[in-house]
Amino acid sequence: MNSAHSQWFEASIAQLNDLQNLRVWSIIVSLFGDLAQRPGDQISGTTLTRIITPMGIKPEAIRVALHRLRKDGWIESERSGRASVHYLTGFGRSQSAAVTPRIYARNPQVPESWHLLVAEEGNGQGSGRSSGQGNGPDRGQNALEEALLLPQYISINRSTALGHGTVPTGLDDLFVAVVSDLDAPRWLQARLFPDDLVQACQLLLAALRTIAPPADISAVQIATLRTLIVHHWRRIALRHPDLPDRFHPTDWSGETCRALVFDLLDRLPKPTLEALDQSPPTP
Amino acid sequence: MNSAHSQWFEASIAQLNDLQNLRVWSIIVSLFGDLAQRPGDQISGTTLTRIITPMGIKPEAIRVALHRLRKDGWIESERSGRASVHYLTGFGRSQSAAVTPRIYARNPQVPESWHLLVAEEGNGQGSGRSSGQGNGPDRGQNALEEALLLPQYISINRSTALGHGTVPTGLDDLFVAVVSDLDAPRWLQARLFPDDLVQACQLLLAALRTIAPPADISAVQIATLRTLIVHHWRRIALRHPDLPDRFHPTDWSGETCRALVFDLLDRLPKPTLEALDQSPPTP
Numbered sequence A, B: 001m002n003s004a005h006s007q008w009f010e011a012s013i014a015q016l017n018d019l020q021n022l023r024v025w026s027i028i029v030s031l032f033g034d035l036a037q038r039p040g041d042q043i044s045g046t047t048l049t050r051i052i053t054p055m056g057i058k059p060e061a062i063r064v065a066l067h068r069l070r071k072d073g074w075i076e077s078e079r080s081g082r083a084s085v086h087y088l089t090g091f092g093r094s095q096s097a098a099v100t101p102r103i104y105a106r107n108p109q110v111p112e113s114w115h116l117l118v119a120e121e122g123n124g125q126g127s128g129r130s131s132g133q134g135n136g137p138d139r140g141q142n143a144l145e146e147a148l149l150l151p152q153y154i155s156i157n158r159s160t161a162l163g164h165g166t167v168p169t170g171l172d173d174l175f176v177a178v179v180s181d182l183d184a185p186r187w188l189q190a191r192l193f194p195d196d197l198v199q200a201c202q203l204l205l206a207a208l209r210t211i212a213p214p215a216d217i218s219a220v221q222i223a224t225l226r227t228l229i230v231h232h233w234r235r236i237a238l239r240h241p242d243l244p245d246r247f248h249p250t251d252w253s254g255e256t257c258r259a260l261v262f263d264l265l266d267r268l269p270k271p272t273l274e275a276l277d278q279s280p281p282t283p
Helices: A003-017 A024-035 A045-055 A059-071 A090-103 A136-148 A186-192 A195-209 A219-237 A254-267 A273-278 B003-017 B024-035 B045-055 B059-071 B090-103 B136-147 B186-192 B195-209 B219-237 B254-267 B273-278
Strands: A075-080 A083-088 A114-118 A153-157 A160-164 A175-183 B075-080 B083-088 B114-118 B153-157 B160-164 B175-183
Touching: A003 A045, A003 A219, A024 A045, A024 A059, A024 A090, A024 A219, A045 A059, A045 A083, A045 A219, A045 A273, A059 A075, A083 A090, A090 A219, A114 A136, A114 B114, A114 B175, A136 A153, A136 A160, A153 A186, A175 B114, A195 A219, A195 A254, A219 A254, A219 A273, B003 B045, B003 B219, B024 B045, B024 B059, B024 B090, B024 B219, B045 B059, B045 B083, B045 B219, B045 B273, B059 B075, B083 B090, B090 B219, B114 B136, B136 B160, B153 B186, B195 B219, B195 B254, B219 B254, B219 B273
Parallel strands: none
Antiparallel strands: A075 A083, A114 A160, A114 A175, A153 A160, A175 B175, B075 B083, B114 B160, B114 B175, B153 B160
């Protein structure tokens, strides 16, 4: 590997590292989700270290993070002689699988069929002030709060929820309106896509634009870059619902970011676990 | 006129009189609206008295009411010798014409195209607590309150209005949703059709069901009955918006009432003013 190449790789890492403080355990979750999510997939300790240390993370920090992930039931580790291998537990796999469709959606299906649930009156102070008598307005407020626990509902204000998909039946205490068209005002856009998320997205976009992988990049280097890209994208993708354009603030760059993420992942095709274990060491 | 006939007439009047306290000036407004609304229409004092006194209203009360209506600019009166004639002023005619379509709608066009306006947050205490700083939520609340001044809007709760017809543009501070289907909960039905209105409607319906006009009824008697029917119906028709069935409480008899009102008015065809002036005196 020539020196220009090595500089390119380090510069790309630096761009992606600058974005925010990296939590090592969270990086490892992104890594397994991207490279070793299937049952039977396992990654050697050596390979894991070779993928992660270029991010400026020390082997000791990786060991601490793996310990935490084992304690939380995400990861199991096995020793064979001096080597160790790590793999997702059933729980870890199911947690990972649950968010994979949202992280890896190139063209997310944005909901177009909406309905509104409106309660008689917001109770002003949240559910804590319930009179306990189960009167009409309280029952409506409770029904609304229950709906808002479901992923397909967005809170519009204290007494209103916007949902997509099938209109529920049996919500007798709520005014239910099927929506055929809507216009999201700025305050709603700002609630769904808060400023710090908009900004994180713009920073990731700027970083991604600097990355043009050369042809002769190694499998481990691909894994490092993929992990960082997926990790940052995951923190954006999972923080906002997939919504049509009219819900986006004018400065929302999420969809451009998404396009660039998948363009880069295409140009950095996922290495097999065998290729990673056999990848020659970086000079 | 035979005695059975006379009893029938008095019984019908009694049924309709029992419904609520009659305000004489309001009866006269109903009467002119029904019988003498066109420019040039005028009713003699004698005829007016003959139509109204069977309701148990004394000539003196009619004179007082006419005096009030003249003072309020509704009615003008002229004397010719010992006789007097009364007619609606331009103002009275326009007031009357403004509500005629709603009172006399046999098959009211119920709106089917709805939209919802949702403000960011109700301010909890009505407009009196506005901060005066014109921040976002206040602007939204103001836009909502302005919309609610228009007849095509219904208040759902502090932060939500349901409107029909064209969706307004330029309401940037409100969440605007075009509605293709809706389900009105009981609390909304009860707000639009309050208990006392539901009850007034049931009482009128019961009264109307007892009235079967014989063929040989006089023009003045027809006028008396029409005036009472229109008067009671007007007090119901103008107190609720014309809405599709799903907004009606299950015990709402308004549409049955409407059908019976127009059936009776058909069977009591409006006499001409000449026929009224020439109608033979009741024995």
